Every structure is written in C-alpha cells, then in structure tokens.
Amino acid sequence: MQSESGFLAYVLAQLKRSVELGGFPEDFYAMISRPKRILHVYIPVKMDSGRIEVFEGYRVQHNDALGPFKGGIRFHPEVTLADDVALAILMTLKNSLAGLPYGGAKGAVRVDPKRLSQRELEELSRGYARAIAPLIGDLVDIPAPDVGTNSQIMAWMVDEYSKIAGRNAPAVFTSKPPELWGNPVREYATGFGVAVVAREMAKRLWDGIEGKTAAIHGAGNTGAWAAYWLEKMGVKIVAVSSTKGTVYNKAGIPAAEILRYYKREIPFEKIPGEFIKDPEASLNVEADLLVPAAIENVIRSDNAGQVKARLVVEGANGPTTPEAERVLYQRGVVVVPDILANAGGVIMSYLEWVENLQWLSWDEEETRKRLEAIMVNNVARVYQRWQKEKWTMRDAAIVTALERIYKAMKLRGWI
Ligand SMILES: NC(=O)C1=CN([C@@H]2O[C@H](COP(=O)(O)OP(=O)(O)OC[C@H]3O[C@@H](n4cnc5c(N)ncnc54)[C@H](OP(=O)(O)O)[C@@H]3O)[C@@H](O)[C@H]2O)C=CC1
Ligand SMILES: O=C(O)CCC(=O)C(=O)O
Incomplete structure (x- = not known):
C-alpha cells in the first residue's frame, strides 16, 4: 500500500483511539486497520x-x-x-x-x-x-x-x-435509475438522511430545527438534496459552496436554485446571493448548522476556530480532521460524524438491493418512511451512548460500530 495520506492517517488514528476506548484487544486493531x-x-x-x-x-x-x-x-x-x-x-x-x-x-x-x-x-x-x-x-x-x-x-x-x-x-450495483431497477428515493437519500439527522439532533439540543439557519459546503448530490430537505423542515440556507466559490445570502438561498446548479441548469454564480471566490467561505459564516458535503479534510486546525455553527452534520466522508475536532469539542460545537450523518445513501442502497434480490419494488413514500425510521433509530442509539460516555459523538458511533464487527469476527473465529 502506498504511504498514508493525511486522510488515511486521520482515519487510522481515530480507529486506534476507538479500539482503545472500547477496550478491544490490540489484535483487533491490527486486523481492522488493514x-x-x-x-x-x-x-x-x-x-x-x-x-x-x-x-x-x-x-x-x-x-x-x-x-x-x-x-x-x-x-x-x-x-x-x-x-x-x-x-x-x-x-x-x-x-x-x-x-x-x-x-x-x-x-x-x-x-x-x-x-x-x-x-x-x-x-x-x-x-x-x-x-x-x-x-x-x-x-x-x-x-x-x-x-x-x-x-x-x-x-x-x-x-x-x-x-x-x-x-x-x-x-450488483445500487443507486441505478428508477427505470432500471432503481428506487427514486436513492437520488436524494444521502441529503435526506443528513436533514433527518440534523432535525433529530436539533430536537435534542435546541427547541427543534424550524427557523434555524444552515451553511452547506458542497452543492452536489449530498449538499443540494440536504438543502432541499432542510428547507422543507423550515431551515434557511444562508451559504453554499462548490469548487467555484461560495454564494452567501443572509435572506436565504432557495434550495431549488442549488438543485438547478447541481443539475447543471444554471452556472454556480447564478445562484442568488453574493458570490465569494473562496470555496471554503461557507465553513465560517454565521449559521446554526454547518453541513460539510464536499470532500475530506476541509475543517482543519487552521479554520476550526472560526466555525460559527453550534452543530456540524457531516454529509461528506472525513471532512473534519482530528485536530479540528478537538478544537470544536473544546468550543462546545457538536459534530455528528459521517458514519452516522451520511448513512442515508447506503441504507437506501440496501433497500434497493433487497428489492432487486426479490424482483419487487416499493413505492417512493413507503421506501422513504423505511429509510427515515432506520436513520431516526440510529441517531437515538448513538446519542444515548454519547450522553452516557461523554466522548465525542464520533467516538460513540465508532465504538458502537466496532462492537458489532468484533462480535461477528469473534463468532467466525477470525480473532
Ligand atoms: N452520493 C452519495 O450517496 C454519498 C456521498 N457521500 C459523501 O458526500 C460527499 C459529497 O459526495 P457527492 O455529493 O456524492 O459528490 P458530488 O460529486 O455529487 O458533489 C460534490 C460537490 O462538492 C463540491 N466540491 C468538491 N471539492 C470541493 C472543494 N474543494 N471545495 C468546495 N466544494 C467542493 C463539488 O463542486 P463542483 O460542483 O464545483 O464540482 C460538488 O458541488 C463525499 O464526501 C462523499 O463521499 C457520503 C455518503 C453517500
Ligand atoms: O450506497 C452505497 O452503497 C455507497 C455509499 C457510499 O459510498 C458512502 O456512504 O460513502
């Protein structure tokens, strides 16, 4: 394997920490880290x-x-x-x-x-x-x-x-078009899941999600659909970024315009608001909620101190470095980890796979309800563990995930 990128080094450091917190044997780390x-x-x-x-x-x-x-x-x-x-x-x-x-x-x-x-x-x-x-x-x-x-x-x-x-x-593949054995929910499942997680967390941390503001870093499948579902829940989107820059609008950016950009119907600069050339500007604007939904390592030790949001819901995989997470933790900013926050995509993939294996199809509404129920339950389980242990939410989520994997490996006789 080639040398560890920053990203892999971060994931391995977190994994090691979780193996120690969970009290698993060192042999388990040796296996699960490769x-x-x-x-x-x-x-x-x-x-x-x-x-x-x-x-x-x-x-x-x-x-x-x-x-x-x-x-x-x-x-x-x-x-x-x-x-x-x-x-x-x-x-x-x-x-x-x-x-x-x-x-x-x-x-x-x-x-x-x-x-x-x-x-x-x-x-x-x-x-x-x-x-x-x-x-x-x-x-x-x-x-x-x-x-x-x-x-x-x-x-x-x-x-x-x-x-x-x-x-x-x-x-054998999921997230296919609905006309070719796919399910219409998969197109928006990841963003929908992110919004459901934000709503469930806002119920527990605040008085609910309605009337809150959000900044979204990334205007692709995850970010654009997260904007759409958050808006439906009564959230005002005040900033959105792509590789081209950031659009900021204190009065609110209509999610429909972000979706039009995602579908390449308009250029990014045409999303209504002030265009800022910096693609990272959305990370530091005034907003209750921040959804990093682009790529890894965007919230780092050099910019974590400027994050204004009180809740970060990780739509992207690995957007927060461990140093940044420490800064946010000390500042009381709650970070909902990727493996919980963006699981809507793969959960919906699982539902599509179950449909395909049986050559049947559920309708959109029914499928979305199934997906939502799984997401709501996941948040409740991780939240409870997090409250009990006083770890970061990432620690609580990873230790919970590792317990199931460890038991399966042990039962199989791999460990
Ligand atoms: N798609 C899915 O089902 C799932 C995706 N994820 C994760 O969500 C994240 C986004 O994936 P997805 O939405 O599918 O990807 P897309 O390719 O649909 O969109 C990515 C978006 O991020 C923007 N972007 C990329 N790099 C940067 C950057 N350096 N600064 C600012 N914006 C940037 C892109 O800008 P531009 O528009 O200019 O190209 C684009 O808007 C990834 O981390 C992915 O692993 C997690 C679970 C499931
Ligand atoms: O839907 C899937 O199977 C994969 C989703 C994915 O790649 C992810 O969750 O990061």
Missing part, C-alpha cells in the same frame, strides 16, 4: 482525439465479517489508493453502525470526469466495471456512486456486468 483485499486496475480508454489514455483505479475490499462488501465508486482527479483505503474503512464502520448486513469497500478512479465527453465517460465506466467484475457480485461486493459518479454511470456498469454474467444482474 483491508482484506485491494484490486488495482488500469483502464485504457480511446479518447475522442483518437489517442488512448490509461486511467488508474482501485477497488478496496476492507472487511466482510458482517456480509458482502458494500460502498461507492469515486471518480476524482486527486484520489489516491490511501484515500480509497480510508473510505473503505469508513464504509465498514458505517454499514455496521446502521445495522446493515454488509461489510465495507470503496472504489476509485483517478480522473476528472468533467474533462470527459459522455462517450469517453461511458467507456471508462464500462471499462472499470469489466476490470472489477471478477471480484464483485450481488452477494460478494455491491458498488454504488460516490463523488463524481451518478445513476447513469451505475446504469452503464450494471449493463456491462450483466453482459459478462450472461443474465440481468440488477442487485
């Missing part, structure tokens, strides 16, 4: 120019004590193998915490998908699906989208895999 298997692939794509470009990718299968590996696929120009390992570890913890019958995995391709034409993107997606096909399957490893990928990419991948399998194999 993936079971890493598939390293190179995908040649014939570009529109006629040249062949070769893209590097991975599928990291971290732990399958609780069931098949599960986790998304990231297309990002700076992603490294070490990042992918960190993300796969977080998937194992997230799936365990949510009570899902899954282990954890994550895939990645180092590419800027915005640079590719639709045809090039399709060829890359199909090539990646072919490359990882020998090690995935509906009862083995079930990928889904993450940063830079979406339901269209899942449609290409499930089609490619089905060709190899010689049959329609819907349950």
